[in-house]
Amino acid sequence: MNHRNRIAGLTTLALLATVPATGWAAGFQNMSQSATANGIAAMGTANPDEPNASFYNAAALAQREGFEIYIGDTILIPETTYEPIGEGEPAQTVSQIFPPPNAHVGMAIDLGSAGTLGVGAGLTLPYGAGIAWPEDWDGDYIIISQDLQTYNFNPNVSYKLPGKDLSFGAGAQIYRTNVRLVRDAILRDDTQVRSEITGSGWGFGGTASVLYKPIKPLSIGLNYRSAVNLDIEGNAHFEGEENTAFERTFTDQAGSTMIPIPHAFTLGVGYTYDKLFVGLDVVYTTWSRYDQIVLEFSEPCREGSESCDPSVDATDPPPTTITSNWQDAMAFRLGLQYEAVKNLDVRAGFAYDNTPIPEKTLSPSLPGNDRAAFSLGLGYTIAGVRADVGYQFVNALEREVVDTDNLPGIYKTKAHVIGLNIGYGY
Numbered sequence: 001m002n003h004r005n006r007i008a009g010l011t012t013l014a015l016l017a018t019v020p021a022t023g024w025a026a027g028f029q030n031m032s033q034s035a036t037a038n039g040i041a042a043m044g045t046a047n048p049d050e051p052n053a054s055f056y057n058a059a060a061l062a063q064r065e066g067f068e069i070y071i072g073d074t075i076l077i078p079e080t081t082y083e084p085i086g087e088g089e090p091a092q093t094v095s096q097i098f099p100p101p102n103a104h105v106g107m108a109i110d111l112g113s114a115g116t117l118g119v120g121a122g123l124t125l126p127y128g129a130g131i132a133w134p135e136d137w138d139g140d141y142i143i144i145s146q147d148l149q150t151y152n153f154n155p156n157v158s159y160k161l162p163g164k165d166l167s168f169g170a171g172a173q174i175y176r177t178n179v180r181l182v183r184d185a186i187l188r189d190d191t192q193v194r195s196e197i198t199g200s201g202w203g204f205g206g207t208a209s210v211l212y213k214p215i216k217p218l219s220i221g222l223n224y225r226s227a228v229n230l231d232i233e234g235n236a237h238f239e240g241e242e243n244t245a246f247e248r249t250f251t252d253q254a255g256s257t258m259i260p261i262p263h264a265f266t267l268g269v270g271y272t273y274d275k276l277f278v279g280l281d282v283v284y285t286t287w288s289r290y291d292q293i294v295l296e297f298s299e300p301c302r303e304g305s306e307s308c309d310p311s312v313d314a315t316d317p318p319p320t321t322i323t324s325n326w327q328d329a330m331a332f333r334l335g336l337q338y339e340a341v342k343n344l345d346v347r348a349g350f351a352y353d354n355t356p357i358p359e360k361t362l363s364p365s366l367p368g369n370d371r372a373a374f375s376l377g378l379g380y381t382i383a384g385v386r387a388d389v390g391y392q393f394v395n396a397l398e399r400e401v402v403d404t405d406n407l408p409g410i411y412k413t414k415a416h417v418i419g420l421n422i423g424y425g426y
Helices: 010-018 035-039 058-063
Strands: 066-083 101-110 116-132 145-160 166-188 191-215 218-225 228-239 253-261 264-273 276-285 292-297 320-323 329-341 344-353 371-382 385-401 409-424
Touching (some): 035 371, 035 409, 058 101, 058 145, 066 116, 166 228, 191 253, 344 385
Antiparallel strands (some): 066 101, 066 409, 145 166, 218 264, 292 320
């Protein structure tokens, strides 16, 4: 048994870098950051009525009036099924509910003839993942459960030119990330070791945005969220190796890696005709940043270990490289809002996301495919107070995977996404 086998469990931390947010956007991007947007398939970049300007288009802050606050939650209920090709047993993920919150606060300051200044901040979970399979299923050596959470604090500032409906925004992204992964290392038929990987880290980036209304009914928005490198420090803990020949092989230890968050570009166009608003977002995400992930280890090599080359490094194990080869992907989001009666808006939307995950690197940790989303929503505003509810049904197309380095089979994912928000100042 060489040293690489001893740290096999820890290498699975790097797989978290290619885990999709099962049940919402392609990859592991969560675009539903307000109940308003959730009701129109997460379209929001050129929507003048979108309350969470911090996330969808910070330039809109300078085109508002006074103080505004908007808080809520997006409830995610995903389900993934697996069917083997040939021998094996079908499986279904364990039922889970994920409730990532969102919050936004903003203020527009009238500068008179100098224009308008907007300031604000948001708290969201724009990237994340969670999935849990039965403990004794066919792919337990790849994944049993995992969680990836990325909290993003996003302060913004924007400026509106005097006499024009043209504003610009810029902001910072401050990420705090937590990860946890559980899997089994199968050593032989009668011996397996449970590994639990936990880690956390920070990452920093920026945003830029534009909102322009060349004529009153037409709005054009552009939102850019920069790439971010999440530097993760983690620990591996093993159970099941006690009193076996492998007890000295699996050693609790620390490890570190970097998870790259992609660039995201969104171009939006919206048009208001009487009581009807129609909007379209086109999103381009540079998932190709997921070329490979390198995991470093802390535990020194044992004497005689075959995985260390004494002529290069006689004390530390070599890094492990996980190849993902993701591809850039696009998404399209169409939304409609109609004021059915005074102060009551009804909403509907459709979205289609292309998967960035090639067949070769797809696994039950990341069973992604192209997906369609259908949404409905309601919003009510009175005396500056607004309440919104939105629902999406997300359906990932069935995907048969044969040429993969992981577990061949047929994967199918669906999810229910429920958004609830309340706000003031709108």
